[in-house]
Amino acid sequence: MAEQARPHGAFDAPSDAHDPIRAGYVLRLGDDSLILGQRLSEWCGHAPSVEVDLSLSNLALDLVGQATLLLGAAGDADTLAFKRDVLDFRNCLLVEQPNGDFARTMVRQLLFSTWQHLLYQRLAVGTDEQLAGIAAKAVKEVAYHRELAGEWVVRLGDGTEESARRTADGLDWCWRFVPELFEVDAELEEACRCGLAVDPRSFEEEYRASIAAVLQEAKMAQPADQRPILGGRRGHHSEHLGHLLAIMQYLPRTYPDAKW
């Protein structure tokens, strides 16, 4: 990747100026995967056991792999990942939330992977050949993420008193970021109109039912709806993303000519 990185410039706009709608949509997907992959990689060496450490690292690597392909479809992947500032990221707010404890991380994963799985199933049979190809490859990875996160949420929710309390706290933290996953702004509406994007509202019911089923099996109460927090798709991020980027971007920004 680094070989192709442009050392200067192109700090914000996706480089595919020919089709800004497409580049903007692919950027959203790529940023979701990139930021969640970076978040999960923070667990490396800190997970509850060596087996879970590997599970989380595998999820992280899958997501960073997706990001490499998606950002590559939106422009130059390295430039987009390492040379953009926080306001130019288009990921949803859920993926940038701090890991918290293992329960919160697994709740976040369930809420995101379920959404990503339903979305990618549809993108994989979409009209954009490149995007369909990326989604078809990723959908198997994401199916596994969804199942794994679901199994953990069930075990933690229906586990000990402490694990149930931590799972409830994790749900409470993440729940307000779910509505953003189904928000359709003007940009997404345009991408849907030209047949490129999938309107997430088309699978919202299926999503809600799937999450409710997991929570029921986990003997967890579904949290009351909170005031939704939106804005990630417009670059209005929580304070947490800046800290994540500072770590992720430190090396290529400090040593722009570094190769690896």
Next chain:
Amino acid sequence: MSDWPLWEVFVRTKGGLAHRHVGSVHAPDAELALRHARDTYTRRMEGVSLWVVRSADIVASDPDQAGELFEPAADKVYRHPTFYDIPDEVKHI
């Protein structure tokens, strides 16, 4: 986790071959043992099928009895199929 039971992991590397023991994982139950085995031992395309079995369920021979169990076979060389020519094309025999 220290209170999770241990599971032995067997991987079939490709169709037609037997499952081979590759190591062990800790996991709270069978389903997660399979997931841990997948994440630990098949990350580099090593397998097409996985078995896990609780280590506690394996019945092992007693090393102290190795003499009576295994040594009687040592001087019966005629039991080895070494007197046949095996064609190069035959693998995994």
